[in-house]
Amino acid sequence: MQKTVQKRTLKTRARLIEAADDVIERHGYQALRVEDVVQAAGVAKGTFFAHFRDKDALMEYLIGERLVARFDQVEQGPIPRTAPEIANALQPIHSFMTSERYVFDLIIRYSGAAAITEIGPIARCFERYVRLVAGWLETAKVRKDISPDLLAEGVQAFAIQSMSLKFCALHEAESFSDRLEIYLDAWLTPAA
Amino acid sequence: MQKTVQKRTLKTRARLIEAADDVIERHGYQALRVEDVVQAAGVAKGTFFAHFRDKDALMEYLIGERLVARFDQVEQGPIPRTAPEIANALQPIHSFMTSERYVFDLIIRYSGAAAITEIGPIARCFERYVRLVAGWLETAKVRKDISPDLLAEGVQAFAIQSMSLKFCALHEAESFSDRLEIYLDAWLTPAA
DNA sequence: TTTTATTATTGACCGCGGTCATTTTTCAAC
DNA sequence: GTTGAAAAATGACCGCGGTCAATAATAAAA
Numbered sequence: 001m002q003k004t005v006q007k008r009t010l011k012t013r014a015r016l017i018e019a020a021d022d023v024i025e026r027h028g029y030q031a032l033r034v035e036d037v038v039q040a041a042g043v044a045k046g047t048f049f050a051h052f053r054d055k056d057a058l059m060e061y062l063i064g065e066r067l068v069a070r071f072d073q074v075e076q077g078p079i080p081r082t083a084p085e086i087a088n089a090l091q092p093i094h095s096f097m098t099s100e101r102y103v104f105d106l107i108i109r110y111s112g113a114a115a116i117t118e119i120g121p122i123a124r125c126f127e128r129y130v131r132l133v134a135g136w137l138e139t140a141k142v143r144k145d146i147s148p149d150l151l152a153e154g155v156q157a158f159a160i161q162s163m164s165l166k167f168c169a170l171h172e173a174e175s176f177s178d179r180l181e182i183y184l185d186a187w188l189t190p191a192a
Numbered sequence: 193m194q195k196t197v198q199k200r201t202l203k204t205r206a207r208l209i210e211a212a213d214d215v216i217e218r219h220g221y222q223a224l225r226v227e228d229v230v231q232a233a234g235v236a237k238g239t240f241f242a243h244f245r246d247k248d249a250l251m252e253y254l255i256g257e258r259l260v261a262r263f264d265q266v267e268q269g270p271i272p273r274t275a276p277e278i279a280n281a282l283q284p285i286h287s288f289m290t291s292e293r294y295v296f297d298l299i300i301r302y303s304g305a306a307a308i309t310e311i312g313p314i315a316r317c318f319e320r321y322v323r324l325v326a327g328w329l330e331t332a333k334v335r336k337d338i339s340p341d342l343l344a345e346g347v348q349a350f351a352i353q354s355m356s357l358k359f360c361a362l363h364e365a366e367s368f369s370d371r372l373e374i375y376l377d378a379w380l381t382p383a384a
Numbered sequence: 385t386t387t388t389a390t391t392a393t394t395g396a397c398c399g400c401g402g403t404c405a406t407t408t409t410t411c412a413a414c
Numbered sequence: 415g416t417t418g419a420a421a422a423a424t425g426a427c428c429g430c431g432g433t434c435a436a437t438a439a440t441a442a443a444a
Contacts, residue, residue, distance in 0.1 A: 006410055006421060034401065044424045049402065105301060112360030119362065127362065145383040154375065157353035161345065168304030170311065170319065183346065190382040191337040198391060198440055226431065236394045241432065 013051050015041040020058060029059065030102040060110050063103055064121025070096050071128055081140045083184040086133070087177060090159065093129070098163050098176065108160070129156055142188040151188065158183035205243050207233040212250060221251065222294040252302050255295055256313025262288050263320055273332045275376040278325065279369060282351065285321070290355050290368065300352070321348055334380040343380065350375035 019040035023032050034055050038048050052058040070092045080089040098104055110122040134152035142151065162180040211232035215224050226247055230240050244250040262284045272281040290296055302314040325344035334343065354372040366374075 004411080004421075008410080009422070012422080033399090035399090045401090046403075046425065047423050050422070055401065108300060108356075109297060112356050112362075123360075123362065143382060146378050150374070150378060153353065154350070154378070157349040157375070158346070160352065161349035164300075164304050168315075170304075170315065182342065183349070186338050186342060186346070187379065190335060196391075196441075200439080201392070204392080225429090227429090237431090238395065238433080239393055242392070247431065 012041075012043060012047060016043070016048060016051055016058075017062070020062060024062065028102070029063070029100050029106075032059070056106070056110075059106055060120050060122055063106060064125065066096060067093070067107070067125045068121065071125060071132070075132065079136055079139065081136075083142070083188045084181050086136060086140070086155065086188070087180045087184050089136075090133075090155075091177065094159060094163060094176070094180075098166050101167055104163060104167065126156070137188075140188075143190060154187050155184060158187060204233075204235060204239060208235070208240060208243055208250075209254070212254060216254065220294070221255070221292050221298075224251070248298070248302075251298055252312050252314055255298060256317065258288060259285070259299070259317045260313065263317060263324070267324065271328055271331065273328075275334070275380045276373050278328060278332070278347065278380070279372045279376050281328075282325075282347075283369065286351060286355060286368070286372075290358050293359055296355060296359065318348070329380075332380075335382060346379050347376060350379060 016037060019037045020032065022040060023036050032055075034048055035045065037058075038045050048058075052061070073092050074089060077089055080086045096103070097107055107122055110120055111126045112123060130149065130152045132152075133155050134148040137148040137151050159180060162176050162183065165179060166176045208229060211229045212224065214232060215228050224247075226237065226240055229250075230237050240250075244253070265284055266281060269281055272278045288295070289299055299314055302312055303318045304315060322341065322344045325347050326340040329340040329343050351372060354368050354375065357371060358368045
């Protein structure tokens, strides 16, 4: 029943993550290959999979880590009170999410927790997104006929829509932030 | 410059598609392996890739085909006039999109046209979605302060959000259609 | 019918993610 | 120290998507 973790385990894991970070910094997430990571870390391939279920699990960890950092950053900032301010306040988060097509796809894929059993860091960030925005909306100058939670879920839906369109071959006319602002304005402060 | 297409080309392509359909019917999209398809079609592996850029291209074709059929079906029906009616009218489309996690992921991934150069059937369906809904909204009992096009884009955003949540480990309480109805009501007929 | 250029097919081969029986290392008990 | 059992690391191996130089089939020209 007991499962003592040896000291070298943490060291190996740290080396794998460091190696992966290095590869990504130089070539981006898309280009990461497990074989490169294990070679850079100086371990065998099998070792990698003793530490991460699969390649995606490593990616979820790495991307989740940076995503959390962006949330921390956004939570430090002032509380926005209008639709444009909200769009602007969320910008660091959206900017990272759309920094690479691969990143966006993975985030979307993991946004709803891959498996019932375990909820990963990315899915947790999506919960945090709604909580964060709902908190803002309680005191913001927005419609009050529906709950802040529902409003916040809508903000998330529009943000994802805007981000999707950013990678779209069609619809390249408007910029991402312009589009999001239009959506949020219509959603948060309807005129009729 | 001319590029005459031989007769057997069409035959081979048809055999590949038939074989793929067969595999999918028995085991679902997720389980499709190119090796199985070529074996069932009685051709070499290389032949497959002379007909489809990659596995995803076949999937996009097959899924796009069925998606188009659902759109045709929905366009035959009566024109909905309220938020719940709109949610209900779109149900055949949403139902297919969420029939399998693999299908949903692929549709989302191809919704924004994979490459600038070619816009595939799935991306075209997303355009059609907006056109279809915008057409309905022109005569529907909904807010008139923003354009039907913008409203329709919002409907799409909320539909995707609802579908995502369907595959989500968290948020399993509400059903897909209940959630979509709540969103659309708040989006299309705001009270304040 | 033979020739010839073009188009389609083939299958050995590669890359890379992932597995697992085997070996090596760790660390506590003596 | 020595020993022994659990934990960690290893690397040969597999599955499957995808490539490409070589080959075969086609259809039009001679």
